[in-house]
Amino acid sequence: MGDALAIVLGLICCLGLAIVGGIILMYNGLITLRGRAENAWSQIDVQLRRRYDLIPNLVETVKGIMKFEQDTFTRVIEARNKAVSVQGIADKAVQENILSGALRQLFALVENYPQLKSNENVARLQEELVSTENRIGFARQFYNDIATKFNIAIQSFPSNLIAGMFNFKTAELFEVSDEAQKQAPKVDLNLK
Amino acid sequence: MNIYEQIAHNRRMTWLVVSLFVIFFLFIGAMFDMLYTGIPFFSVIALLTAGFSSFMSYRYGDKMVLASCGAHPLDLDDPAQRQWQNVVEEMSIAAGLPVPATFIIDEEDPNAFATGRGPGHSSIAVTRGLLARLNREEQQAVAGHEMSHIMNYDIRLMLIISSLVGAVALISDWANRSLFRSRRRSSSGSDSSYSIIILAIWLITAVLAPFVSRVLAMLVSRAREYLADASGARITRNPLALASALEKIEMAVKPTTSGNHGHAHLWIVDPRGSNMGMRQGRVADLFATHPPIELRIAALKKMAYEPSG
Numbered sequence: 001m002g003d004a005l006a007i008v009l010g011l012i013c014c015l016g017l018a019i020v021g022g023i024i025l026m027y028n029g030l031i032t033l034r035g036r037a038e039n040a041w042s043q044i045d046v047q048l049r050r051r052y053d054l055i056p057n058l059v060e061t062v063k064g065i066m067k068f069e070q071d072t073f074t075r076v077i078e079a080r081n082k083a084v085s086v087q088g089i090a091d092k093a094v095q096e097n098i099l100s101g102a103l104r105q106l107f108a109l110v111e112n113y114p115q116l117k118s119n120e121n122v123a124r125l126q127e128e129l130v131s132t133e134n135r136i137g138f139a140r141q142f143y144n145d146i147a148t149k150f151n152i153a154i155q156s157f158p159s160n161l162i163a164g165m166f167n168f169k170t171a172e173l174f175e176v177s178d179e180a181q182k183q184a185p186k187v188d189l190n191l192k
Numbered sequence: 193m194n195i196y197e198q199i200a201h202n203r204r205m206t207w208l209v210v211s212l213f214v215i216f217f218l219f220i221g222a223m224f225d226m227l228y229t230g231i232p233f234f235s236v237i238a239l240l241t242a243g244f245s246s247f248m249s250y251r252y253g254d255k256m257v258l259a260s261c262g263a264h265p266l267d268l269d270d271p272a273q274r275q276w277q278n279v280v281e282e283m284s285i286a287a288g289l290p291v292p293a294t295f296i297i298d299e300e301d302p303n304a305f306a307t308g309r310g311p312g313h314s315s316i317a318v319t320r321g322l323l324a325r326l327n328r329e330e331q332q333a334v335a336g337h338e339m340s341h342i343m344n345y346d347i348r349l350m351l352i353i354s355s356l357v358g359a360v361a362l363i364s365d366w367a368n369r370s371l372f373r374s375r376r377r378s379s380s381g382s383d384s385s386y387s388i389i390i391l392a393i394w395l396i397t398a399v400l401a402p403f404v405s406r407v408l409a410m411l412v413s414r415a416r417e418y419l420a421d422a423s424g425a426r427i428t429r430n431p432l433a434l435a436s437a438l439e440k441i442e443m444a445v446k447p448t449t450s451g452n453h454g455h456a457h458l459w460i461v462d463p464r465g466s467n468m469g470m471r472q473g474r475v476a477d478l479f480a481t482h483p484p485i486e487l488r489i490a491a492l493k494k495m496a497y498e499p500s501g
Binding site: 043047135 | 429
C-alpha cells in the first residue's frame with residue numbers, strides 16, 4: 001500500500017518536472033526566436049539608413065545635368081524624408097516601397113542622359129544604391145523568414161499556451177503591400 | 193537532410209578524417225618503433241607531427257590554399273570588384289552570416305571557391321573571368337552557393353581533407369624514397385624477413401594513402417555540390433540564375449590553372465576542365481569531384497518550377 005503510494009507520488013513528481021521543464025524549454029525557444037527576429041529587423045534598419053544617406057549624394061551628383069527632372073528629384077527626396085520619419089514596421093514598409101519606386105524612376109531617367117551613364121561617380125553611386133536595394137530585399141527576406149517561424153511557434157499548440165501566458169505578440173512582417181505596389185511608377189516603357 | 197543535420201554530419205566527418213589521419217601517422221610511427229627502437233619514440237613523434245599538422249591545417253589551411261591559388265584581396269576602386277564585394281555582402285545578409293573575406297584570382301577561366309573554418313572565419317575567392325562573364329544575378333547565385341558551403345561547415349571539412357591529403361602525399365613521396373634504400377639493404381641480407389613484411393605493409397599503406405584520400409575527397413564533395421546548389425538557391429530565391437551561371441561557367445572550356453593543386457573539390461565547378469563534368473560511366477563517376485554539370489542545372493531548373501516549401 002505504502003509502496004503504491006510512493007510510486008504514484010513519484011510519477012506525479014516526474015510528470016510535474018517534465019511539464020515545468022517543457023515550459024522552460026518552450027519559453028526559451030520563443031525568446032531565442034524573438035531575439036533573432038529583432039536582430040534581423042535591426043539589419044533591415046541598418047540598410048535603410050544606408051539608403052537614406054546615399055540618396056542625397058546621388059541627387060546632388062545628377063542634379064546639375066538633369067535640370068528638367070525637378071519633379072522626380074522632389075518625389076525622391078520627399079519619399080526619403082517621409083520614410084525616415086515614419087514609425088512601425090507596417091507603415092515603414094509602405095513608405096520604403098514608395099521610396100524604392102521613386103528611385104527606380106530616377107534610375108530610369110538617368111538612362112536617358114549618356115553623359116551621366118558614362119560618369120564614374122554616378123555609376124558608383126548607382127551600384128551602391130542597387131546593392132542597397134538588394135540588401136534591403138535580402139534583409140527583409142531574412143527577417144520575414146524568422147518572423148514567420150516565430151509567428152508559427154506562438155500560434156501552434158502547445159507553445160501557444162506559453163505565448164499566451166507570457167504575452168508574446170505576433171511579429172509584423174515587412175511586406176511589399178498592394179497599396180505600395182500601386183503607387184510604384186510603371187518603369188520607363190514610354191520614356192525610351 | 194536539413195542544415196543542422198548537415199552541420200552535425202560535417203563536424204563528425206571532420207573529426208573522423210582527423211582521427212584517421214592521426215591513426216595513419218601513428219601506424220607508421222609504430223612500425224618504425226617495432227623495427228628499430230622498441231620504445232615508442234617514433235610513435236610519439238608521429239603523433240605530435242599529425243596533431244600539429246592537423247591543427248595547422250585547421251588554423252591556417254585557408255591561407256595556404258588561397259596563397260597557392262595566387263588569390264589576393266579585392267581592389268575596391270575597380271567597379272567590377274566593387275560590385276562583387278557588394279554582391280557578397282548582400283548574400284551574407286540573405287544568409288544571416290558574417291561577411292566573408294573576399295579574394296580575387298587573376299585568371300580568365302570563370303570559377304570560384306570558399307574556404308575557412310566556418311562562418312566568421314571564411315573566405316570566398318573568384319577568378320577575374322567569373323566577374324567578367326557573369327551578370328549581377330548570376331554572381332549573386334554563385335555567392336549564394338559559396339555562402340551555403342560556409343553556412344553548413346562544408347568548408348571546414350573540405351579544408352581539412354585537402355590539407356591532410358597534401359601531408360599524406362608528402363609522406364608517400366618519402367616512402368617511395370625509403371623503398372629504394374630498404375631494397376638495397378635487404379639485398380645485402382641484413383634485414384630479417386619479418387621486417388620486410390612489415391615494411392611492405394607500411395609501404396602499401398603509404399602508396400595507397402594518397403589514392404584513398406583522393407577518393408575520400410571525391411565521395412565527400414559530390415553530394416555536397418547538389419546540397420549547396422539547393423540551399424544557395426534558397427538564399428537567393430533564384431535557382432534559374434545559378435543554372436545560367438553554371439551554364440556560362442561550363443561554356444568556358446579552359447581549365448582553371450590555379451586549381452590544380454589537390455584542392456579541386458573546393459571549387460564551384462571542377463577546375464580541371466569542364467569536359468570532366470560531361471564524362472559519364474562508373475570510372476568517371478568515381479573520379480569526378482563534381483557531379484555532371486547538366487544534372488546540377490536540371491535539378492535547379494526543376495526547383496524553379498516547384499512551389500517553394
